[in-house]
Amino acid sequence: MKDLNTEKVWVQSWDDVNEHRQNILLFREIIAEGDDVGDDLQQEVNLLFKSVEHLEFKTMLNDSDDRRNALITINAGAGGTESQDWAQMLFRMYTRYCESEGFSYETVELQYGEVAGIKSASIEVTGEFAYGYLKAENGVHRLVRISPFDSNARRHTSFCSVFVVPIVDDEIEIDLNPDEIELQRFHAGGKGGQNVNKVETGVRLVWTGQLTNGESVRVVAECQQERSQLQNREKAMVLLKSRVYNLEKEIQEAAKAKLEGTKMKNEWGSQIRSYVFHPYKMIKDHRSDYETSDIDSVMDGDLEEFIKAYLMSTRE
Numbered sequence: 001m002k003d004l005n006t007e008k009v010w011v012q013s014w015d016d017v018n019e020h021r022q023n024i025l026l027f028r029e030i031i032a033e034g035d036d037v038g039d040d041l042q043q044e045v046n047l048l049f050k051s052v053e054h055l056e057f058k059t060m061l062n063d064s065d066d067r068r069n070a071l072i073t074i075n076a077g078a079g080g081t082e083s084q085d086w087a088q089m090l091f092r093m094y095t096r097y098c099e100s101e102g103f104s105y106e107t108v109e110l111q112y113g114e115v116a117g118i119k120s121a122s123i124e125v126t127g128e129f130a131y132g133y134l135k136a137e138n139g140v141h142r143l144v145r146i147s148p149f150d151s152n153a154r155r156h157t158s159f160c161s162v163f164v165v166p167i168v169d170d171e172i173e174i175d176l177n178p179d180e181i182e183l184q185r186f187h188a189g190g191k192g193g194q195n196v197n198k199v200e201t202g203v204r205l206v207w208t209g210q211l212t213n214g215e216s217v218r219v220v221a222e223c224q225q226e227r228s229q230l231q232n233r234e235k236a237m238v239l240l241k242s243r244v245y246n247l248e249k250e251i252q253e254a255a256k257a258k259l260e261g262t263k264m265k266n267e268w269g270s271q272i273r274s275y276v277f278h279p280y281k282m283i284k285d286h287r288s289d290y291e292t293s294d295i296d297s298v299m300d301g302d303l304e305e306f307i308k309a310y311l312m313s314t315r316e
Helices: 002-032 038-059 081-101 130-137 229-260 295-299 304-313
Strands: 070-076 104-112 118-126 139-146 155-166 181-186 202-210 216-223 271-276 282-285
Touching: 002 038, 070 081, 070 130, 070 229, 081 104, 081 118, 081 130, 081 139, 081 155, 081 295, 104 216, 118 130, 130 155, 130 304, 155 229, 181 229, 202 229, 216 229, 271 295, 282 295, 282 304
Parallel strands: 139 271
Antiparallel strands: 070 118, 070 155, 104 118, 139 155, 181 202, 202 216, 271 282
């Protein structure tokens, strides 16, 4: 049913393009007969170009995981309150982006800083091609600004890491040995009323095991936003399997790159974008070289051009 619905979306997109084409032909015939419909014709031409561009953009999302939902994890870097405030700014940016794209989202984990901002957050994003779009945000995001927390108004540089992984579903089997999973309970701070203060509803799952390449890893997933411990545990297990699945996917991609004799770009842990608020205003993506001085729109979630530029830069 998912495959069928996806195909229906593609057919509808093509029908929209074809409708604009037919309208253009019709307006040209009307103009040839002497009527002035030039403005209508130009409007249809603009819509046609926009529809074709959108369709071409979607053709770049051809990876098997691009259609999946996504999990965004934001972690503040070294720097205390500065980085934690930057993490909260990114959290707001991504939630605004989801709203503008029509994606639904849910905060499954959130740790507030001692003074301001957040230490970490995990957002589950649901929508068509959610992972395909948001995978462009993987990496370290750098902020340069005059610190609002510095009484001397000095310029500070802050870093936050953003990890985006596809969320696994019933189509993918991830078998984890229960003996290798540690269950930790804690008092949650999410919804649920007084119950969250009385019962340890928050759940953290820690898997310590080996990947297919023999590497020993420790993977952590937690959820504290559901009303019961059982619901949080089920959600945390999905997130844990999603993170393990992504690690295995990276192993396969690295092996494929080695076989093809190419060197993979390591987006994980690398600085992908700089947000400069002072002494000038500029946001630049270091992978695609796309940049803009409209920092307000970007921080309000307008990431479309950055995502598009990144996907175009990775297109073979």
